[in-house]
Amino acid sequence: MPVSLFTNANIPETIQQATAPVFFLAGIGAFMNVIAGRLARVVDRARLLEPQVPDATGDERLRLIGELRVLEKRMSLAARAIYLCTACGLTVCLLIIMMFAEELIRFDLSRYVAVMFVIAVLLLASGMVLFLRETRIAVAALHVRQELIDLGALPE
Template identity: 45%
Template structure:
């Protein structure tokens, strides 16, 4: 006779899996923001790469400085995206293990808890990298004094 899970058991497992699934939706939103920032950084780098060969003097130095900064920001945001995607994978593993444990009557409670904690640690790591990138971008935004045309008193 084949094993057929009781509908109430499946419903209970779905209820248990709701929190990680909602977390997965939140992680997706975070990834959307991160990838959007990455795209803007890459676009700016490509624009500067076009200007780089024809620039000279102080303008060239500013382009090189900004390109180096953009390269660093790309690496940082890439690390953030990587960790957040790993968090999503760990979170998906939690959901899968919940169903597998219920369907096969396995005692995976400890493994589920470890996967969930791992998901949270990876998410925290990704958010910390994201914070570094945001702080770096804010510190890098400087309007040159000669463009401000300050009033003289």
Template identity: 40%
Template sequence: MTETNVATIANIIQLAVAPVFLLAGIGGILNVVAHRLARVVDRVRSLESGVGTADAKARELRTLAILDRRMRLCHWAIGLCVVAALLISIVVIILFIADLAAINFAIPVSLLFIAAMASLTLGLLLFLSEVTIATRSVRVDEKFIARRKARP
């Protein structure tokens, strides 16, 4: 390889570093959402196997409906984050191809990156929705909460 080729490849790698860090971040997000989904699925399985009395059954059915909604949100969040990761991967590939083939792919790369960010944003919003539903559906009984005493 000539010195110019090495410098060109080094420049391409520098351009690709930021998207690769973004991929690592998306991987971390996917790990968190997948873990939450697994916990919801485990909870659904335990509730479905133990639906008992009529009173408990009504409460458990309400809980199952909430868990079903949370599963759907996690599923869509994972899907959108995976789409974002795939789009970022395509951006990195195009950056290499465009530079090696001396083709101007500025507009497609820009559009793919915008699409990736939109997909990631929607995935994060769905994740936030799932977390909000989870925290609103769980209430700690007052007898377990130590209240602070008012200061004189």
């Protein structure tokens, strides 16, 4: 009978424990979906404005260029947030592999698993900070012209 490293492993229990971080992955995926949606809207807005710049003059040209600069900053932040969240997801995948391997080969990887978890959380937190910055820039850049507000004002 051949010798196996896996003879003492309880495979179903190992799978259950090693896949617990899958819920973490699901949350990361949902968060990335939100960021990707915002990025797509920013890209669409930039594509709409870019062709208008060559024909615009004066204040309108300055307004368009200013808005494009804000959109560029937002795209950069969203793309970096997606990068960090993707790195977080990959780290969680490695964490799952390590947890499974630890049980199967009976080698203590608990310190490495703990470090990987901390790294994953730090990557996710960094992505969330960039997302927060992107949303704050979006809100700060939103300007409704006063004459439009005055047109819609109701008598008091």
